Amino acid sequence: MIGELIRAFLLIFAAEMGDKTQIIAMTFATQYKVRDVIAGVFIGVLFNHGIAIVLGRYLSKVIPLNLIQIIAGIMFVIFGILALKDEDEEEIENKKAFGPIATVAFAFFVGELGDKTQLTAMTLATEGNFPLFILMGTILGMIVTSGLGIFIGSKIGEKIPDIFIKITSSIVFIFFGTLKLFSTIPSIYLKPLNIILYFTILIAIESYLIKTIVKQRRTGAKSLMKEVATTLYTQTQMLKEVLDNICLGRDKCGACSGSECLLGYTRHILREAREKGNYYDDFSVDLNKLIKKDYDKTKVLQALSLILSDYLQNGWEQDQNFVINQVKRSLEIILFEEPIKNKENINDYFNEVRIKDKVMASILEERVKENLI
Known part of the structure:
Protein backbone atom coordinates (compact mmCIF):
# COMPACT_ATOMS: atom_id res chain seq x y z
CA MET A 1 0.00 0.00 0.00
CA SER A 223 11.54 29.43 -19.28
CA LEU A 224 8.03 30.62 -18.43
CA MET A 225 8.67 29.44 -14.88
CA LYS A 226 11.62 31.80 -14.57
CA GLU A 227 9.67 34.67 -16.08
CA VAL A 228 6.86 34.35 -13.52
CA ALA A 229 9.32 34.04 -10.64
CA THR A 230 11.35 37.00 -11.86
CA THR A 231 8.25 39.18 -12.28
CA LEU A 232 7.19 38.55 -8.69
CA TYR A 233 10.64 39.23 -7.33
CA THR A 234 11.24 42.33 -9.44
CA GLN A 235 7.85 43.89 -8.67
CA THR A 236 8.22 43.60 -4.89
CA GLN A 237 11.89 44.62 -5.01
CA MET A 238 10.98 47.76 -6.95
CA LEU A 239 8.32 48.74 -4.42
CA LYS A 240 10.65 48.02 -1.50
CA GLU A 241 13.28 50.39 -2.90
CA VAL A 242 10.68 53.11 -3.58
CA LEU A 243 9.22 52.87 -0.07
CA ASP A 244 12.71 52.95 1.47
CA ASN A 245 13.28 56.18 -0.43
CA ILE A 246 10.03 57.70 0.88
CA CYS A 247 10.77 56.83 4.52
CA LEU A 248 11.84 59.96 6.44
CA GLY A 249 14.35 58.11 8.61
CA ARG A 250 15.29 58.49 12.26
CA ASP A 251 16.88 61.89 11.70
CA LYS A 252 13.45 63.44 11.06
CA CYS A 253 11.14 61.07 12.94
CA GLY A 254 13.25 60.30 15.97
CA ALA A 255 12.42 56.84 17.35
CA CYS A 256 10.95 54.70 14.59
CA SER A 257 7.30 53.75 15.22
CA GLY A 258 7.67 50.68 12.99
CA SER A 259 4.46 49.00 11.89
CA GLU A 260 2.40 51.63 13.77
CA CYS A 261 3.45 54.12 11.09
CA LEU A 262 1.54 54.09 7.78
CA LEU A 263 4.69 53.66 5.71
CA GLY A 264 6.25 51.30 8.24
CA TYR A 265 3.19 49.07 8.08
CA THR A 266 3.23 49.17 4.29
CA ARG A 267 6.84 48.05 4.26
CA HIS A 268 5.89 45.31 6.72
CA ILE A 269 3.22 43.76 4.48
CA LEU A 270 5.59 43.99 1.51
CA ARG A 271 8.27 42.18 3.52
CA GLU A 272 5.70 39.50 4.45
CA ALA A 273 5.01 39.00 0.76
CA ARG A 274 8.69 38.70 -0.16
CA GLU A 275 9.75 36.49 2.75
CA LYS A 276 6.68 34.30 3.29
CA GLY A 277 4.94 34.32 -0.08
CA ASN A 278 1.84 36.09 1.30
CA TYR A 279 1.10 37.96 -1.92
CA TYR A 280 -2.62 37.74 -1.37
CA ASP A 281 -3.67 38.16 2.25
CA ASP A 282 -6.02 40.15 4.47
CA PHE A 283 -4.05 41.88 7.24
CA SER A 284 -7.26 43.36 8.74
CA VAL A 285 -5.76 46.71 9.76
CA ASP A 286 -7.43 50.12 9.54
CA LEU A 287 -4.80 52.10 7.63
CA ASN A 288 -6.56 55.37 8.45
CA LYS A 289 -5.70 54.96 12.14
CA LEU A 290 -1.97 54.56 11.59
CA ILE A 291 0.42 57.44 12.22
CA LYS A 292 0.71 59.74 9.20
CA LYS A 293 3.78 61.92 8.66
CA ASP A 294 4.92 64.70 6.38
CA TYR A 295 6.22 62.55 3.54
CA ASP A 296 7.62 63.95 0.31
CA LYS A 297 4.53 63.79 -1.90
CA THR A 298 6.63 63.95 -5.07
CA LYS A 299 8.20 60.62 -4.12
CA VAL A 300 4.83 59.19 -3.10
CA LEU A 301 3.35 60.20 -6.46
CA GLN A 302 6.20 58.47 -8.25
CA ALA A 303 5.64 55.28 -6.25
CA LEU A 304 1.90 55.32 -7.02
CA SER A 305 2.58 55.96 -10.71
CA LEU A 306 4.79 52.85 -10.85
CA ILE A 307 1.97 50.68 -9.53
CA LEU A 308 -0.56 52.18 -11.97
CA SER A 309 1.88 51.72 -14.86
CA ASP A 310 2.29 48.07 -13.93
CA TYR A 311 -1.49 47.61 -13.85
CA LEU A 312 -1.78 49.18 -17.29
CA GLN A 313 0.74 46.70 -18.65
CA ASN A 314 -0.37 43.56 -16.80
CA GLY A 315 -4.06 44.09 -16.06
CA TRP A 316 -6.12 45.92 -13.44
CA GLU A 317 -6.27 43.93 -10.19
CA GLN A 318 -9.54 44.34 -8.24
CA ASP A 319 -9.06 42.38 -5.02
CA GLN A 320 -7.93 44.69 -2.22
CA ASN A 321 -6.18 41.83 -0.40
CA PHE A 322 -3.50 41.73 -3.09
CA VAL A 323 -0.37 43.14 -1.48
CA ILE A 324 0.29 45.65 -4.28
CA ASN A 325 -3.23 47.04 -3.83
CA GLN A 326 -2.56 47.42 -0.12
CA VAL A 327 0.60 49.38 -0.88
CA LYS A 328 -1.40 51.51 -3.34
CA ARG A 329 -4.02 52.20 -0.70
CA SER A 330 -1.38 53.43 1.77
CA LEU A 331 0.08 55.78 -0.82
CA GLU A 332 -3.40 57.14 -1.60
CA ILE A 333 -4.00 57.91 2.08
CA ILE A 334 -0.74 59.88 2.19
CA LEU A 335 -1.71 61.86 -0.92
CA PHE A 336 -5.48 62.28 -0.56
CA GLU A 337 -6.15 61.59 3.16
CA GLU A 338 -8.26 58.56 2.17
CA PRO A 339 -8.01 55.66 -0.31
CA ILE A 340 -9.49 55.87 -3.79
CA LYS A 341 -12.63 53.76 -4.10
CA ASN A 342 -12.13 50.49 -5.94
CA LYS A 343 -12.51 51.11 -9.68
CA GLU A 344 -12.97 48.86 -12.68
CA ASN A 345 -10.16 50.36 -14.78
CA ILE A 346 -7.50 53.07 -14.94
CA ASN A 347 -9.79 55.67 -16.55
CA ASP A 348 -12.35 55.39 -13.74
CA TYR A 349 -9.50 55.61 -11.27
CA PHE A 350 -8.16 58.88 -12.72
CA ASN A 351 -11.67 60.35 -12.82
CA GLU A 352 -11.95 59.72 -9.08
CA VAL A 353 -8.51 61.25 -8.47
CA ARG A 354 -9.49 64.39 -10.41
CA ILE A 355 -12.47 64.88 -8.09
CA LYS A 356 -10.10 64.91 -5.13
CA ASP A 357 -7.23 66.92 -6.61
CA LYS A 358 -7.03 68.03 -10.27
CA VAL A 359 -3.41 69.17 -10.07
CA MET A 360 -2.23 65.94 -8.48
CA ALA A 361 -4.25 63.92 -10.96
CA SER A 362 -2.56 65.69 -13.86
CA ILE A 363 0.91 65.05 -12.42
CA LEU A 364 0.08 61.41 -11.74
CA GLU A 365 -1.18 60.83 -15.29
CA GLU A 366 1.98 62.42 -16.70
CA ARG A 367 4.20 60.21 -14.53
CA VAL A 368 2.35 57.08 -15.65
CA LYS A 369 2.85 58.04 -19.31
CA GLU A 370 6.55 58.64 -18.70
CA ASN A 371 6.91 55.22 -17.05
CA LEU A 372 5.40 53.50 -20.06
CA ILE A 373 7.71 55.14 -22.61
Whole structure:
Protein backbone atom coordinates (compact mmCIF):
# COMPACT_ATOMS: atom_id res chain seq x y z
CA MET A 1 0.00 0.00 0.00
CA ILE A 2 2.59 2.54 1.13
CA GLY A 3 4.89 1.48 -1.68
CA GLU A 4 2.25 2.33 -4.29
CA LEU A 5 1.60 5.68 -2.61
CA ILE A 6 5.32 6.57 -2.57
CA ARG A 7 5.81 5.45 -6.16
CA ALA A 8 2.82 7.49 -7.36
CA PHE A 9 4.08 10.52 -5.42
CA LEU A 10 7.60 10.31 -6.88
CA LEU A 11 6.41 9.94 -10.47
CA ILE A 12 3.93 12.82 -10.27
CA PHE A 13 6.51 14.95 -8.45
CA ALA A 14 9.06 14.29 -11.18
CA ALA A 15 6.51 14.93 -13.93
CA GLU A 16 5.36 18.30 -12.60
CA MET A 17 8.67 19.89 -11.57
CA GLY A 18 9.10 22.83 -13.95
CA ASP A 19 5.88 21.94 -15.77
CA LYS A 20 2.97 24.22 -16.70
CA THR A 21 0.92 23.16 -13.66
CA GLN A 22 3.62 24.51 -11.36
CA ILE A 23 3.60 27.76 -13.32
CA ILE A 24 -0.20 27.98 -12.96
CA ALA A 25 0.16 27.58 -9.19
CA MET A 26 2.81 30.33 -9.09
CA THR A 27 0.56 32.66 -11.05
CA PHE A 28 -2.52 32.00 -8.92
CA ALA A 29 -0.43 32.66 -5.80
CA THR A 30 -0.10 36.28 -6.94
CA GLN A 31 -3.89 36.56 -7.12
CA TYR A 32 -5.21 34.48 -4.22
CA LYS A 33 -4.20 33.41 -0.73
CA VAL A 34 -1.74 30.51 -0.72
CA ARG A 35 -4.10 28.29 1.29
CA ASP A 36 -6.88 28.88 -1.27
CA VAL A 37 -4.55 27.91 -4.12
CA ILE A 38 -3.49 24.69 -2.35
CA ALA A 39 -7.14 23.84 -1.56
CA GLY A 40 -8.08 24.44 -5.21
CA VAL A 41 -5.21 22.22 -6.38
CA PHE A 42 -6.39 19.43 -4.06
CA ILE A 43 -10.01 19.55 -5.29
CA GLY A 44 -9.10 19.85 -8.99
CA VAL A 45 -6.58 17.00 -8.89
CA LEU A 46 -8.88 14.81 -6.76
CA PHE A 47 -11.53 14.82 -9.49
CA ASN A 48 -9.08 14.69 -12.40
CA HIS A 49 -6.92 11.84 -11.14
CA GLY A 50 -9.92 10.09 -9.56
CA ILE A 51 -11.49 9.74 -13.01
CA ALA A 52 -8.17 8.52 -14.43
CA ILE A 53 -7.72 5.87 -11.73
CA VAL A 54 -11.30 4.55 -12.10
CA LEU A 55 -10.71 4.26 -15.86
CA GLY A 56 -7.33 2.61 -15.27
CA ARG A 57 -8.87 -0.01 -13.00
CA TYR A 58 -11.43 -0.80 -15.70
CA LEU A 59 -8.73 -1.23 -18.37
CA SER A 60 -6.79 -3.62 -16.13
CA LYS A 61 -9.75 -6.02 -16.24
CA VAL A 62 -10.06 -6.15 -20.04
CA ILE A 63 -6.39 -5.97 -21.13
CA PRO A 64 -3.74 -8.62 -20.23
CA LEU A 65 -1.51 -7.50 -17.34
CA ASN A 66 1.73 -8.20 -19.21
CA LEU A 67 0.66 -5.97 -22.12
CA ILE A 68 -0.41 -3.23 -19.68
CA GLN A 69 3.03 -3.26 -18.05
CA ILE A 70 4.80 -3.02 -21.41
CA ILE A 71 2.56 -0.09 -22.43
CA ALA A 72 3.20 1.52 -19.03
CA GLY A 73 6.96 1.18 -19.50
CA ILE A 74 6.80 2.75 -22.96
CA MET A 75 4.62 5.59 -21.69
CA PHE A 76 7.02 6.34 -18.82
CA VAL A 77 9.95 6.54 -21.25
CA ILE A 78 7.91 8.88 -23.49
CA PHE A 79 7.01 11.03 -20.48
CA GLY A 80 10.71 11.19 -19.62
CA ILE A 81 11.53 12.48 -23.08
CA LEU A 82 8.67 14.99 -23.01
CA ALA A 83 9.94 16.31 -19.66
CA LEU A 84 12.81 17.96 -21.58
CA LYS A 85 10.49 19.91 -23.87
CA ASP A 86 9.74 23.53 -22.95
CA GLU A 87 6.08 24.11 -22.22
CA ASP A 88 4.23 26.55 -24.44
CA GLU A 89 3.23 29.71 -22.64
CA GLU A 90 -0.30 29.39 -21.39
CA GLU A 91 -2.55 32.33 -20.69
CA ILE A 92 -4.51 31.87 -17.47
CA GLU A 93 -7.85 33.59 -17.68
CA ASN A 94 -8.63 35.09 -14.31
CA LYS A 95 -12.31 34.40 -13.66
CA LYS A 96 -13.27 35.08 -10.07
CA ALA A 97 -17.02 34.65 -10.32
CA PHE A 98 -16.81 31.28 -8.56
CA GLY A 99 -14.38 32.34 -5.84
CA PRO A 100 -10.66 31.59 -5.56
CA ILE A 101 -10.84 27.90 -4.55
CA ALA A 102 -13.37 26.97 -7.24
CA THR A 103 -11.46 28.97 -9.85
CA VAL A 104 -8.16 27.23 -9.07
CA ALA A 105 -9.85 23.81 -8.86
CA PHE A 106 -11.47 24.29 -12.26
CA ALA A 107 -8.21 25.50 -13.82
CA PHE A 108 -6.31 22.46 -12.52
CA PHE A 109 -9.05 20.00 -13.47
CA VAL A 110 -9.18 21.29 -17.05
CA GLY A 111 -5.42 21.85 -17.28
CA GLU A 112 -4.69 18.22 -16.36
CA LEU A 113 -7.18 16.63 -18.77
CA GLY A 114 -5.13 14.40 -21.07
CA ASP A 115 -1.90 15.61 -19.46
CA LYS A 116 0.94 13.22 -18.68
CA THR A 117 0.15 13.29 -14.96
CA GLN A 118 -3.43 12.13 -15.58
CA LEU A 119 -2.13 9.44 -17.92
CA THR A 120 0.47 8.47 -15.31
CA ALA A 121 -2.26 8.08 -12.67
CA MET A 122 -4.28 5.96 -15.10
CA THR A 123 -1.26 3.80 -15.92
CA LEU A 124 -0.41 3.23 -12.26
CA ALA A 125 -4.00 2.22 -11.56
CA THR A 126 -3.96 -0.47 -14.28
CA GLU A 127 -1.22 -2.40 -12.47
CA GLY A 128 -1.72 -1.39 -8.83
CA ASN A 129 -3.72 -3.13 -6.13
CA PHE A 130 -4.60 -0.12 -3.98
CA PRO A 131 -6.20 2.61 -6.14
CA LEU A 132 -7.01 4.81 -3.14
CA PHE A 133 -3.35 4.95 -2.12
CA ILE A 134 -2.34 5.66 -5.72
CA LEU A 135 -4.79 8.57 -5.75
CA MET A 136 -3.39 9.84 -2.44
CA GLY A 137 0.14 9.66 -3.86
CA THR A 138 -0.71 11.54 -7.06
CA ILE A 139 -2.59 14.27 -5.17
CA LEU A 140 0.28 14.64 -2.69
CA GLY A 141 2.74 14.91 -5.58
CA MET A 142 0.70 17.69 -7.22
CA ILE A 143 0.28 19.62 -3.96
CA VAL A 144 4.00 19.43 -3.12
CA THR A 145 5.10 20.58 -6.60
CA SER A 146 2.52 23.38 -6.56
CA GLY A 147 3.73 24.45 -3.12
CA LEU A 148 7.31 24.45 -4.36
CA GLY A 149 6.23 26.51 -7.36
CA ILE A 150 4.75 29.13 -5.05
CA PHE A 151 7.88 29.08 -2.89
CA ILE A 152 10.11 29.40 -5.94
CA GLY A 153 8.09 32.32 -7.28
CA SER A 154 8.26 34.23 -4.01
CA LYS A 155 11.80 33.47 -2.82
CA ILE A 156 14.22 32.02 -5.36
CA GLY A 157 13.46 33.99 -8.51
CA GLU A 158 16.35 33.92 -10.98
CA LYS A 159 18.34 31.32 -9.01
CA ILE A 160 16.15 28.33 -9.88
CA PRO A 161 18.09 25.78 -12.00
CA ASP A 162 15.22 24.87 -14.32
CA ILE A 163 17.45 22.86 -16.68
CA PHE A 164 18.59 20.68 -13.77
CA ILE A 165 14.95 20.15 -12.73
CA LYS A 166 13.91 19.08 -16.24
CA ILE A 167 16.85 16.67 -16.62
CA THR A 168 16.19 15.11 -13.21
CA SER A 169 12.51 14.70 -14.02
CA SER A 170 13.38 13.09 -17.34
CA ILE A 171 15.83 10.64 -15.76
CA VAL A 172 13.32 9.54 -13.10
CA PHE A 173 10.66 8.66 -15.68
CA ILE A 174 13.04 6.96 -18.07
CA PHE A 175 14.53 4.93 -15.20
CA PHE A 176 11.14 3.59 -14.09
CA GLY A 177 10.05 3.01 -17.67
CA THR A 178 13.22 1.15 -18.63
CA LEU A 179 13.09 -0.95 -15.46
CA LYS A 180 9.51 -1.93 -16.23
CA LEU A 181 10.27 -2.78 -19.88
CA PHE A 182 13.30 -4.92 -19.07
CA SER A 183 11.38 -6.85 -16.40
CA THR A 184 8.32 -7.42 -18.61
CA ILE A 185 9.46 -7.91 -22.20
CA PRO A 186 10.19 -11.58 -23.02
CA SER A 187 13.90 -12.40 -22.70
CA ILE A 188 14.03 -13.45 -26.34
CA TYR A 189 13.86 -9.78 -27.29
CA LEU A 190 16.44 -8.60 -24.74
CA LYS A 191 19.46 -9.36 -26.88
CA PRO A 192 22.65 -7.26 -26.45
CA LEU A 193 22.19 -5.64 -29.88
CA ASN A 194 18.61 -4.58 -29.08
CA ILE A 195 19.63 -3.22 -25.68
CA ILE A 196 22.51 -1.24 -27.21
CA LEU A 197 20.20 0.11 -29.94
CA TYR A 198 17.58 1.11 -27.31
CA PHE A 199 20.05 3.07 -25.19
CA THR A 200 21.75 4.61 -28.25
CA ILE A 201 18.46 6.02 -29.55
CA LEU A 202 17.44 7.15 -26.07
CA ILE A 203 20.76 8.92 -25.40
CA ALA A 204 20.66 10.58 -28.84
CA ILE A 205 17.16 11.97 -28.24
CA GLU A 206 17.99 13.12 -24.70
CA SER A 207 21.25 14.75 -25.84
CA TYR A 208 19.47 16.64 -28.62
CA LEU A 209 16.75 17.96 -26.31
CA ILE A 210 19.23 18.94 -23.58
CA LYS A 211 21.40 20.70 -26.17
CA THR A 212 18.33 22.60 -27.43
CA ILE A 213 17.40 23.78 -23.92
CA VAL A 214 20.96 24.85 -23.14
CA LYS A 215 21.15 26.77 -26.42
CA GLN A 216 17.88 28.59 -25.69
CA ARG A 217 19.11 29.62 -22.24
CA ARG A 218 22.45 30.83 -23.62
CA THR A 219 20.71 33.00 -26.20
CA GLY A 220 18.72 34.66 -23.41
CA ALA A 221 15.45 32.75 -23.72
CA LYS A 222 13.87 32.18 -20.32
CA SER A 223 11.54 29.43 -19.28
CA LEU A 224 8.03 30.62 -18.43
CA MET A 225 8.67 29.44 -14.88
CA LYS A 226 11.62 31.80 -14.57
CA GLU A 227 9.67 34.67 -16.08
CA VAL A 228 6.86 34.35 -13.52
CA ALA A 229 9.32 34.04 -10.64
CA THR A 230 11.35 37.00 -11.86
CA THR A 231 8.25 39.18 -12.28
CA LEU A 232 7.19 38.55 -8.69
CA TYR A 233 10.64 39.23 -7.33
CA THR A 234 11.24 42.33 -9.44
CA GLN A 235 7.85 43.89 -8.67
CA THR A 236 8.22 43.60 -4.89
CA GLN A 237 11.89 44.62 -5.01
CA MET A 238 10.98 47.76 -6.95
CA LEU A 239 8.32 48.74 -4.42
CA LYS A 240 10.65 48.02 -1.50
CA GLU A 241 13.28 50.39 -2.90
CA VAL A 242 10.68 53.11 -3.58
CA LEU A 243 9.22 52.87 -0.07
CA ASP A 244 12.71 52.95 1.47
CA ASN A 245 13.28 56.18 -0.43
CA ILE A 246 10.03 57.70 0.88
CA CYS A 247 10.77 56.83 4.52
CA LEU A 248 11.84 59.96 6.44
CA GLY A 249 14.35 58.11 8.61
CA ARG A 250 15.29 58.49 12.26
CA ASP A 251 16.88 61.89 11.70
CA LYS A 252 13.45 63.44 11.06
CA CYS A 253 11.14 61.07 12.94
CA GLY A 254 13.25 60.30 15.97
CA ALA A 255 12.42 56.84 17.35
CA CYS A 256 10.95 54.70 14.59
CA SER A 257 7.30 53.75 15.22
CA GLY A 258 7.67 50.68 12.99
CA SER A 259 4.46 49.00 11.89
CA GLU A 260 2.40 51.63 13.77
CA CYS A 261 3.45 54.12 11.09
CA LEU A 262 1.54 54.09 7.78
CA LEU A 263 4.69 53.66 5.71
CA GLY A 264 6.25 51.30 8.24
CA TYR A 265 3.19 49.07 8.08
CA THR A 266 3.23 49.17 4.29
CA ARG A 267 6.84 48.05 4.26
CA HIS A 268 5.89 45.31 6.72
CA ILE A 269 3.22 43.76 4.48
CA LEU A 270 5.59 43.99 1.51
CA ARG A 271 8.27 42.18 3.52
CA GLU A 272 5.70 39.50 4.45
CA ALA A 273 5.01 39.00 0.76
CA ARG A 274 8.69 38.70 -0.16
CA GLU A 275 9.75 36.49 2.75
CA LYS A 276 6.68 34.30 3.29
CA GLY A 277 4.94 34.32 -0.08
CA ASN A 278 1.84 36.09 1.30
CA TYR A 279 1.10 37.96 -1.92
CA TYR A 280 -2.62 37.74 -1.37
CA ASP A 281 -3.67 38.16 2.25
CA ASP A 282 -6.02 40.15 4.47
CA PHE A 283 -4.05 41.88 7.24
CA SER A 284 -7.26 43.36 8.74
CA VAL A 285 -5.76 46.71 9.76
CA ASP A 286 -7.43 50.12 9.54
CA LEU A 287 -4.80 52.10 7.63
CA ASN A 288 -6.56 55.37 8.45
CA LYS A 289 -5.70 54.96 12.14
CA LEU A 290 -1.97 54.56 11.59
CA ILE A 291 0.42 57.44 12.22
CA LYS A 292 0.71 59.74 9.20
CA LYS A 293 3.78 61.92 8.66
CA ASP A 294 4.92 64.70 6.38
CA TYR A 295 6.22 62.55 3.54
CA ASP A 296 7.62 63.95 0.31
CA LYS A 297 4.53 63.79 -1.90
CA THR A 298 6.63 63.95 -5.07
CA LYS A 299 8.20 60.62 -4.12
CA VAL A 300 4.83 59.19 -3.10
CA LEU A 301 3.35 60.20 -6.46
CA GLN A 302 6.20 58.47 -8.25
CA ALA A 303 5.64 55.28 -6.25
CA LEU A 304 1.90 55.32 -7.02
CA SER A 305 2.58 55.96 -10.71
CA LEU A 306 4.79 52.85 -10.85
CA ILE A 307 1.97 50.68 -9.53
CA LEU A 308 -0.56 52.18 -11.97
CA SER A 309 1.88 51.72 -14.86
CA ASP A 310 2.29 48.07 -13.93
CA TYR A 311 -1.49 47.61 -13.85
CA LEU A 312 -1.78 49.18 -17.29
CA GLN A 313 0.74 46.70 -18.65
CA ASN A 314 -0.37 43.56 -16.80
CA GLY A 315 -4.06 44.09 -16.06
CA TRP A 316 -6.12 45.92 -13.44
CA GLU A 317 -6.27 43.93 -10.19
CA GLN A 318 -9.54 44.34 -8.24
CA ASP A 319 -9.06 42.38 -5.02
CA GLN A 320 -7.93 44.69 -2.22
CA ASN A 321 -6.18 41.83 -0.40
CA PHE A 322 -3.50 41.73 -3.09
CA VAL A 323 -0.37 43.14 -1.48
CA ILE A 324 0.29 45.65 -4.28
CA ASN A 325 -3.23 47.04 -3.83
CA GLN A 326 -2.56 47.42 -0.12
CA VAL A 327 0.60 49.38 -0.88
CA LYS A 328 -1.40 51.51 -3.34
CA ARG A 329 -4.02 52.20 -0.70
CA SER A 330 -1.38 53.43 1.77
CA LEU A 331 0.08 55.78 -0.82
CA GLU A 332 -3.40 57.14 -1.60
CA ILE A 333 -4.00 57.91 2.08
CA ILE A 334 -0.74 59.88 2.19
CA LEU A 335 -1.71 61.86 -0.92
CA PHE A 336 -5.48 62.28 -0.56
CA GLU A 337 -6.15 61.59 3.16
CA GLU A 338 -8.26 58.56 2.17
CA PRO A 339 -8.01 55.66 -0.31
CA ILE A 340 -9.49 55.87 -3.79
CA LYS A 341 -12.63 53.76 -4.10
CA ASN A 342 -12.13 50.49 -5.94
CA LYS A 343 -12.51 51.11 -9.68
CA GLU A 344 -12.97 48.86 -12.68
CA ASN A 345 -10.16 50.36 -14.78
CA ILE A 346 -7.50 53.07 -14.94
CA ASN A 347 -9.79 55.67 -16.55
CA ASP A 348 -12.35 55.39 -13.74
CA TYR A 349 -9.50 55.61 -11.27
CA PHE A 350 -8.16 58.88 -12.72
CA ASN A 351 -11.67 60.35 -12.82
CA GLU A 352 -11.95 59.72 -9.08
CA VAL A 353 -8.51 61.25 -8.47
CA ARG A 354 -9.49 64.39 -10.41
CA ILE A 355 -12.47 64.88 -8.09
CA LYS A 356 -10.10 64.91 -5.13
CA ASP A 357 -7.23 66.92 -6.61
CA LYS A 358 -7.03 68.03 -10.27
CA VAL A 359 -3.41 69.17 -10.07
CA MET A 360 -2.23 65.94 -8.48
CA ALA A 361 -4.25 63.92 -10.96
CA SER A 362 -2.56 65.69 -13.86
CA ILE A 363 0.91 65.05 -12.42
CA LEU A 364 0.08 61.41 -11.74
CA GLU A 365 -1.18 60.83 -15.29
CA GLU A 366 1.98 62.42 -16.70
CA ARG A 367 4.20 60.21 -14.53
CA VAL A 368 2.35 57.08 -15.65
CA LYS A 369 2.85 58.04 -19.31
CA GLU A 370 6.55 58.64 -18.70
CA ASN A 371 6.91 55.22 -17.05
CA LEU A 372 5.40 53.50 -20.06
CA ILE A 373 7.71 55.14 -22.61
